[in-house]
Amino acid sequence: MDINFLLDGIREGIAAMTWLEAIAAFLGIASVFYSMKEHIWVYPTGIVSTLIYVWICFEYKLYADMGINAYYFSMSIFGWYAWTHPTENESILPTTWLSSKGWVTSLLLFAGSYLVLSTVLSNFTDSDVPYWDSFTTSSAFVGMWLMAKKKVENWYFWLLTDFVSIPLYFYKGLILTSFQYVVFTVLAILGLLAWIKSAKAL
Numbered sequence: 001m002d003i004n005f006l007l008d009g010i011r012e013g014i015a016a017m018t019w020l021e022a023i024a025a026f027l028g029i030a031s032v033f034y035s036m037k038e039h040i041w042v043y044p045t046g047i048v049s050t051l052i053y054v055w056i057c058f059e060y061k062l063y064a065d066m067g068i069n070a071y072y073f074s075m076s077i078f079g080w081y082a083w084t085h086p087t088e089n090e091s092i093l094p095t096t097w098l099s100s101k102g103w104v105t106s107l108l109l110f111a112g113s114y115l116v117l118s119t120v121l122s123n124f125t126d127s128d129v130p131y132w133d134s135f136t137t138s139s140a141f142v143g144m145w146l147m148a149k150k151k152v153e154n155w156y157f158w159l160l161t162d163f164v165s166i167p168l169y170f171y172k173g174l175i176l177t178s179f180q181y182v183v184f185t186v187l188a189i190l191g192l193l194a195w196i197k198s199a200k201a202l
Contacts, residue, residue, distance in 0.1 A: 024052035025180040032158075032184055035147060036191035038095065038198065043080035047073055060172050063125050064117050064137035072144055079148035095198040098146070098153045106142050106153070114138040129168060136164045152199050155192035162188055 031046035050072040057066035086093040098106065114134050121130035143157030162185040169178035 020052055021056060021174065021176055024049050024056065025176050028053070028180055029183050029187070032187045032191070036187055036194055038150075038195070040080070040083055043076045043083070047076045050076065056174070056177075060174065061125075061127055062129075062133055062172065063127055064121055064130075064133040067117075068137040068140050068144075071141060075144045075148050079144075082148055083150070093150050095150050095152060095195050097199055098151050102151070103153075106146065106157075109145070110138050110142045110157070113141050129171070132164060132168050136161050136168060139164075152192070152195045155188050155195060158188045159185065159192070 027045045027049035031042050031049055034040075034042035034045060050069040053069040054066050054073070057063070057069060083093050117134035117137055118131050121127045121134055127133055139157045139160040143154050143161060146154035146157065162181045165181040166178050166185070169175075169181060
């Protein structure tokens, strides 16, 4: 990719950026940072960010991403409760690994949600990126579910989401959000390493 094209795109994106997108991007990064640290503030910051992105995705016809942000909102409430209400024998919800059964369930959720979303978006909406939108939404769907359960593998699905979201949002003209996913990628790598260390310490 031509570096001048990239820089021009960033400048145009920043010029076109709304204050609402800026707030959503900032809080989104803050949420991932808190997740990396296993800090409960991952949820309040994430709740506000996702609510804003529901509106932004609707305006840009990213319907699957709009739906996943609504899902993030509901799962953030669930995760907030789960993280602060561990079992009687635990002071905090521990960071653990997926079992073989958990992996099968996660992959089936990913594949099933992708098939449903891509079919709906390609046949019943005016989305111009139905398959990419469905892919990022499906991987994020599983990532959020695993994060609420404090499974190390949630970071694998977030990395998958980030890698595809960077060019997707750039293509849609949401340059700041595209850059946000670059930051997300770095934080997800750090988060994965931190959660592996936390799980091994048990």
